[in-house]
Amino acid sequence: MELDRIIEMAWEDRTPFDAIEFQFGLNEAAVKELMKKELKFSSYKLWRKRVENCKTKHASKRMIGINRFKCNLQRCISNNKISKRR
Numbered sequence: 001m002e003l004d005r006i007i008e009m010a011w012e013d014r015t016p017f018d019a020i021e022f023q024f025g026l027n028e029a030a031v032k033e034l035m036k037k038e039l040k041f042s043s044y045k046l047w048r049k050r051v052e053n054c055k056t057k058h059a060s061k062r063m064i065g066i067n068r069f070k071c072n073l074q075r076c077i078s079n080n081k082i083s084k085r086r
Contacts, residue, residue, distance in 0.1 A: 003038070010035055011047065014056050 006024055009015045010031050017028040026034065036044050051057050 003034075006031065006034065007038060010051075013050075013054050016057055 002024065006020060006026065009020050009023075017031060020031055021027050032048070035047055039047065
């Protein structure tokens with residue numbers, strides 16, 4: 001379900017809001033509203049505190065040179081042939 005994936009991506013520290021907007025069309029404000037609606041209030045407060053202090057969630061706070069949404073080794077989801085490396 002898309003809702004579960006959006007929430008999962010919002011919790012991930014390395015996934016910027018730009019990636020969520022690119023994939024699902026939800027900007028940062030819409031993601032925050034969705035999280036407020038779907039999470040318990042205490043969980044939402046924890047998430048907001050975490051997001052505000054996380055330098056990788058906002059493109060403007062990221063280090064210069066990090067301009068991608070995914071690992072450069074990851075292929076498109078339907079064609080990921082290196083996920084089970086030995």
